[in-house]
Amino acid sequence: MARLNEYTSLVAVKEREKNHIKILYTKDGKIKRFKTNIYVKDAGLFNEDKIYRKTNAIAPNDYQTDKTKLDNKQLRIESIIEGYVNKHHDKPTPEQVENLLTTYKEESKVNYSTIQGYLEDYHKLYEKKERNKKSVVNAVKSGYEQFCTYKNMDYSFDDIGEEFFKDLINYLLFNKPKNQKQSGTPNHLLTAQVIFDDRFGMNNNTLLKRLDALMSFFKWAINKGVNLDYEKLKLILKNVKKELQISEFTNLEFAFKKREDVKLLSSSEFDGALQDDSYIEFSAGQEVSRSVSKEILIRSKDYFVISILTANRISDLKLIKRHHLEMGKQKAQKTNNEFLLNSNQTIKDLLEKHDYTLGMSDQKYNKCIKVFLKQFYQNFLQRLEKVWVKEIRGKYEQYKEVEYHTLAASHSGRRSFASILYNEGRYPKRMIMSFTGHTSEQEFDKYIQLSPIDDIQEVSEFLNINYI
Numbered sequence: 324m325a326r327l328n329e330y331t332s333l334v335a336v337k338e339r340e341k342n343h344i345k346i347l348y349t350k351d352g353k354i355k356r357f358k359t360n361i362y363v364k365d366a367g368l369f370n371e372d373k374i375y376r377k378t379n380a381i382a383p384n385d386y387q388t389d390k391t392k393l394d395n396k397q398l399r400i401e402s403i404i405e406g407y408v409n410k411h412h413d414k415p416t417p418e419q420v421e422n423l424l425t426t427y428k429e430e431s432k433v434n435y436s437t438i439q440g441y442l443e444d445y446h447k448l449y450e451k452k453e454r455n456k457k458s459v460v461n462a463v464k465s466g467y468e469q470f471c472t473y474k475n476m477d478y479s480f481d482d483i484g485e486e487f488f489k490d491l492i493n494y495l496l497f498n499k500p501k502n503q504k505q506s507g508t509p510n511h512l513l514t515a516q517v518i519f520d521d522r523f524g525m526n527n528n529t530l531l532k533r534l535d536a537l538m539s540f541f542k543w544a545i546n547k548g549v550n551l552d553y554e555k556l557k558l559i560l561k562n563v564k565k566e567l568q569i570s571e572f573t574n575l576e577f578a579f580k581k582r583e584d585v586k587l588l589s590s591s592e593f594d595g596a597l598q599d600d601s602y603i604e605f606s607a608g609q610e611v612s613r614s615v616s617k618e619i620l621i622r623s624k625d626y627f628v629i630s631i632l633t634a635n636r637i638s639d640l641k642l643i644k645r646h647h648l649e650m651g652k653q654k655a656q657k658t659n660n661e662f663l664l665n666s667n668q669t670i671k672d673l674l675e676k677h678d679y680t681l682g683m684s685d686q687k688y689n690k691c692i693k694v695f696l697k698q699f700y701q702n703f704l705q706r707l708e709k710v711w712v713k714e715i716r717g718k719y720e721q722y723k724e725v726e727y728h729t730l731a732a733s734h735s736g737r738r739s740f741a742s743i744l745y746n747e748g749r750y751p752k753r754m755i756m757s758f759t760g761h762t763s764e765q766e767f768d769k770y771i772q773l774s775p776i777d778d779i780q781e782v783s784e785f786l787n788i789n790y791i
Contacts, residue, residue, distance in 0.1 A: 325402035325437070325477040327394065330414065333373045335366035342366035344375065346397050348404070348417055355417030357424075359396050361389045377506065387504045391472050395439065398477035400424065402437045437477045441544045442467060459536045465503065466533060470494050480549050483541075483556065488563040495533060496716045497524045502605045517721045519714060527569055527715050534560065568718040573769065575712055577696075577731035578738035579631065580746050585739065588699055589628045589669070594621055596703050602690040615691060619683065620698075623691035625673045626681050630736025631743075633665050634759045637688065637733040641681050643674060655760050662760035689732050696728040741770040 335342045336356065342363045345356040362381045363369045369379055375393055377386040403423045407415040415423065446464045449457035470491055471477055478487065498509055500523055509523035525533075538557070545551050564570070579585050587593060601614045630640050638656040647653045648666035655662055681688065700706055708727040713720055741759055744750040752764060761767040 325398055325405045327397055327401065327475050328373075329401055330404040330408075331397060331400055333369075333375070333393075333397070335363050335369040337366055341381075342369070344369070344393065346400055348400065348420055350414050350416055353417050355421060357396070357400060357421075359393055361393050384504065387500070387506065391468055391503075394472045394475075395468060395477075398471065399437070399439065402477045402479075437479050438467070438483075438544075439471065439477060441547065441549065442540060445540050445543055459532060460540075463533055463536045463540065466495060466499055467491075467537075469499055469503070473498060480544070480551055483551070485559055485563055488560055489567065492530065492534075492563065492567055492569065492717075495525055495530050496527075499524055501525075505605075513719055517719050519716065519719075519721050524716060526572075527717070528571055530569060530716075531571055534564075572713070572715045574714075575710055575730065576738060577727060577729075577735045578742040578770075579735075580739075580742050582743055585628065585631055585743070587704070588624065589673075593624075593699060593703050597621060597624070597695060597698060600694045600698065602694050604686075604690065613690075615694060620691055620695045622677055622682065623688055624695045625677060626688070627692055627695075627733075627736055629670055629673050630733065631739040632667070632670050634662075634737045634740035635664075636737060637685055640733075640736075644679060648674075658760060660760055660762075663757045665758065685733065692731050692733065692735070693729060696731050697726075700726070700728050738770050741767065745771050 331346050331348045334345055334347045334356065336345050337343075342365070344359050344361045344363060346359060348355050348357070361375070363375065363379045364381060365379055369375070375390055377383050380386045380389065382389070400420065404415060404420060407413075407419070407423065442464055446460055449460040473494055474490065497511060501521070505522055507522070509520040511520050511523075512518040538553075538560070541549075541551060541556060542553055545553055579588075597617050597620050599614065599617050600620065601612045603610050604613055605611070626640060629635070629643070630637070633640070633643070635643065635653075636655070636657060639653060642656070643653065643664075647664055648671060651664050651666050652661055653664045654660070683691070700708070709724050710727045710730075711722055711724050712730065713722050715721075737759060741755055744755050745752070752767060756762070756764075756767050759767065759770065761770070
């Protein structure tokens with residue numbers, strides 16, 4: 324397996340007004356410096372220990388991205404040299420390395436020796452796909468590159484086995500930065516009182532999606548001629564997941580359960596009570612406060628109400644047009660299946676109010692949902708509802724109490740639609756599913772937010788025998 328600095332080293336070279344980091348390779352007195360297009364402030368300081376540090380970076384905000392690029396470029400060259408050495412039992416000349424690197428880049432002549440090369444080609448297939456289809460592939464590619472940098476390795480397909488999967492899973496669960504520009508090291512508390520460092524890692528549910536996407540990539544690579552036993556890989560991964568206790572879990576998610584609350588949310592009284600506000604987002608690994616106007620909050624709130632009344636996903640919500648309302652049908656972007664569309668006058672009024680345009684990114688829309696719901700519960704209703712939620716990573720479980728509305732996101736509209744109608748008790752699942760687009764009751768049941776607290780209270784009162 325290729326390793327950093329085994330055959331090559333880094334050197335900062337003065338070029339005009341910049342100090343360019345180059346990858347240095349020598350053989351028999353012949354020298355080749357490969358460019359990286361990454362620069363440092365002080366060449367002398369860099370050349371002392373050959374370590375690219377954030378304090379010496381020209382663009383500190385891009386440090387983590389540049390560090391990953393630098394490591395990947397060096398690992399690629401190391402991998403090419405290693406492959407040559409294994410085949411010829413001698414190091415290639417600098418000229419041969421340059422030729423092999425050129426061939427490595429050309430898709431028509433490509434003969435990759437590492438996973439990374441195939442993964443880049445696989446990623447290109449999804450660049451022009453719709454957001455939902457390419458987002459998981461983007462996440463897999465990014466996570467794998469960060470994993471290689473973390474392990475200081477460039478894996479080949481021959482390296483895929485039990486150890487590879489264990490190392491990858493543990494990295495994704497506990498060490499992967501949630502923001503690529505996040506610096507520092509994780510500070511998880513994995514004792515009796517488990518506390519995860521929210522800046523790093525992911526839960527079991529997200530991990531399982533990443534692993535499914537990775538296995539799809541391996542299947543594609545096999546079709547491209549890579550010598551892998553897919554069934555054997557599946558069995559190895561299955562055993563590793565069992566050993567590390569990686570299983571899916573269900574958690575509480577926000578949903579309105581009563582139509583009356585949605586009516587209050589949509590009311591002109593609440594519109595009048597809404598105020599300019601702000602939300603927190605991460606930029607370059609730092610928390611930044613972003614202001615949001617009352618007008619934007621009203622627009623996002625109205626579209627959230629529309630999603631509650633129509634059960635629309637965000638991808639379909641943004642595409643509703645007049646002709647969909649006239650037909651009472653719409654085709655889902657995610658599944659390409661047609662579903663029934665509620666098109667009553669309330670929905671028409673809200674869409675026409677905003678000229679059928681949400682006018683904001685999905686990320687901003689999700690941030691705004693949390694902001695206006697905070698004002699709705701804390702200021703307008705003056706009602707706080709706290710719930711316990713869990714997060715599971717491997718065998719570790721974290722429990723914490725949060726305000727219920729903080730669990731809301733764009734998908735909460737669909738959950739609210741299903742929960743309100745189901746809790747009414749007079750709408751069968753089959754009818755509700757014709758609007759949500761679900762074809763499986765098992766999947767649909769995950770959307771229904773019941774009221775276990777009410778059930779607990781009723782049973783508690785009935786069996787409270789000393790006070791009856």
